[in-house]
Amino acid sequence: MxxxxxxxxxxxxxxxxxxxxxxxxxxxxxxxxxxxxxxxxxxxxxxxxxxxxxxxxxxxxxxxxxxxxxxxxxxxxxxxxxxxxxxxxxxxxxxxxxxxxxxxxxxxxxxxxxxxxxxxxxxxxxxxxxxxxxxxxxxxxxxxxxxxxxxxxxxWRRLELPPGEGPLTDAEPAAGHLPGGGVPSDLSTPAGPYAWPGAVPSGRSMPTGPYAWPAAVPSDLSMPAGSSSRPGPVPYDPRGGRPVGPVLVTGGLGGLGLRAAAVVGAVTGARVLLLDVRDPGELTSRERRVLERVRSGPGGAEVLAADVTDPAAVAEALAKATGGPPATVVHCAGLIEGGRLDGLHPADLARLRAVKTDGLRNVLRATDRGALRQIVAFGSVISRRAHSGMGGYALANEVLRRETLRSAARLPGCAVVVAEWSLWSGAGEAHRMGVVKDAAQMGMPPVPLRPGMDALLAMLRRPPGPGRAAALVVTGAGDRGFPEPAAPAP
Ligand SMILES: NC(=O)c1ccc[n+]([C@@H]2O[C@H](COP(=O)([O-])OP(=O)(O)OC[C@H]3O[C@@H](n4cnc5c(N)ncnc54)[C@H](OP(=O)(O)O)[C@@H]3O)[C@@H](O)[C@H]2O)c1
Known part of the structure; x- marks a missing residue:
């Protein structure tokens, strides 16, 4: 189903x-x-x-x-x-x-x-x-x-994801198993000129290149029927399973980061770098087992203790890491905090934004951009739909989306995706807080762990290039609040 x-x-x-x-x-x-x-x-x-x-x-x-x-x-x-x-x-x-x-x-x-x-x-x-x-x-x-x-x-247009075949994250993965075969065509739809509105590059003049907005917007604004893009390079050889560089997961000891590390490490065979402020000693026994599995994976793993908001700490941690420059970044580090706006101060907004936006910026500064093949930044659907008490978090995720899409212009060989997830079940902060069931009853079905991780893998297989950078909103099927009912035709 x-x-x-x-x-x-x-x-x-x-x-x-x-x-x-x-x-x-x-x-x-x-x-x-x-x-x-x-x-x-x-x-x-x-x-x-x-x-x-x-x-x-x-x-x-x-x-x-x-x-x-x-x-x-x-x-x-x-x-x-x-x-x-x-x-x-x-x-x-x-x-x-x-x-x-x-x-x-x-x-x-x-x-x-x-x-x-x-x-x-x-x-x-x-x-x-x-x-x-x-x-x-x-x-x-x-x-x-x-x-x-x-x-x-x-x-909003709906994209179809192919059925997932990825390993279950808390179960034993099939080593070297490559889900899905090729690049899922529906996720490879060219996104560049359409990636509204964050894809407009920074700079004060008229955008040029793939973002030549709005000249690049075709008159009917629709996708050519049956269009699909050819697969972009992947950071490993699917037949030989030879990775071309490590996978860096920020927030790698967090609920979703750890599972992402396990899945991407198992599928690509790459070395996994888990960068986090969380101490491995804080992990639950279930999480420790997942970490052990990541460590004993084909490429091995390293935990890097660093605060992503501290550029020097990030640079130092990555300089010490082994296995070469990362080919893949999965940016999961984030703070999830609520608070009504009338009780928030600018410093509260800055703190929430820093982990997301400064965090990714610091990682990109400290890595060899030429080696990077894929970035998936974990955002939230809350940047798209109103949620009282979550304005600071929503803003952090909106700014993350806009900056990440803009960064694609400086990463021509890299696939860039912002995954704007609804809340996940099975792991992560929402699961830990026990709010998933209530949200489902309110019409927000969760993103279950396995299909969510399959979606992540599909995103990592998108072709490179700023013209294909995209923000994809992923919700549980049948979400009653997203997208909101279409506005009446003008
Ligand atoms: N869970 C969901 O349902 C959901 C839905 C939509 C989007 N997301 C996004 O997905 C990402 C992961 O969420 P999650 O549920 O896995 O949250 P999580 O369990 O709290 O994981 C986040 C990890 O990031 C770490 N972190 C926080 N600040 C950091 C910093 N400055 N430097 C390095 N690491 C830092 C956290 O450490 P501490 O615990 O020590 O702070 C934690 O280990 C977040 O970006 C979140 O916004 C989650």
Missing amino acids: EQLAVHQEFPRPFALPAVPPRCWTVTGRTRSPLARAVRAGSVRTGPAALAVVLGTDYRPADDALLLDAVARARADGLPLALLHEGAGGISLLRAAGSEDRALRFASVQIAARTPSALAAAPAAAAAALLTDRLGGPAQRGEVLIDGQGRSVTGH
Whole structure:
């Protein structure tokens, strides 16, 4: 029986309704061209609204800017529009909206600083605040303005995963067993120009190359029928089982990281590097058995004690590791913490983001990028759907998604995937906290361990290249909250 649903977001043109211009109060990066454009589009007699403006990359100061904007919008009873050039932040606003149903919010991203995009942004923000056609208030509220000033929104398409054949993670794996045979065609769908919205590279000029947004978006925005991509290189020879480099798993002693290490190590035969702040002594007896199995796998394993947020510690740990530079990075390190936004401080947001985003950045800085063949970063579906009390975690995962997809531009030989998982059963923090059953009763079936790990293996087999970098949302099949029901056609 089908246990998972995998979705990817694709852009489609979206005609925003004409609405009266707003009288904007602009906060954030107030001296940027985008902020100037919002002020230029402001009409004194229009209905009042707040605009918080961010840039291309999410910066540490943005935590305070977003929290302040949310607090001010709530205190003054004003709608809040986020306008940005790739930094993101809508996930925090969604959480704020589910914690305070009176808050109206929307997000507009411009793909490039063209005169047309800048001119269109304030009207798009005003319209996005009013229209209900951008999906339910819990989820979407997001518009992208292309270089020609046209508005685009996202819609979800389901991808089919082939049936899993991977080893059970807590059972004895068949050594050298290679699940699935070839690259699963449905996961190899070209994603580049469609990887909305995080794939717009950083930089202040019009994106070029595979991200030449929106020129690269075909007019019908659909995938050619029967399209499939050829397999990309894998970091090991499937016949001889010879790995070309170790697999580095950050958070490798965590619930999911340890299982990922066991599965990927067994399947590839590669040496496994488990990098974590957790001490192996903290593992349960079941987890210790999994670790022993990883250690006795074909390539062996090493536990590297390092905090991913500490660049020097990561560099030192990786310099000491044996087996050559990693060919694969599975970035599982993460902090999972809740808290309503009105009780959170910028430092709380920064801490949650650091493990995810700084963590991956530090790992990439400390590794030989030329040797890297695959990266899978563990994100969360919470960056896509509102969840009260999880705004900080949602933001950390949204920024991780955006930065990871952007990093693909600097990793031409590498397959880059952000796996935006729903909660897992069988292992991991949600399982440990005992919340899986309640979530299933609320319409969120979990990602069971085995199919989830099969999905991970399928992601590791995606072909390389920035044009194929993708964020894939993986939920249990039949999730009632994701994707949210489609917005009515414009
Ligand atoms: N479990 C789920 O249902 C679920 C769903 C969606 C996404 N995810 C994501 O999947 C990943 C793994 O989740 P999990 O459930 O396996 O969580 P977990 O059991 O808590 O594992 C995370 C591991 O990362 C370690 N870690 C935390 N901060 C670190 C740092 N600064 N440097 C190095 N290691 C650090 C943790 O150590 P400490 O325990 O000592 O902090 C822990 O060993 C996370 O990124 C999470 O956001 C999980």
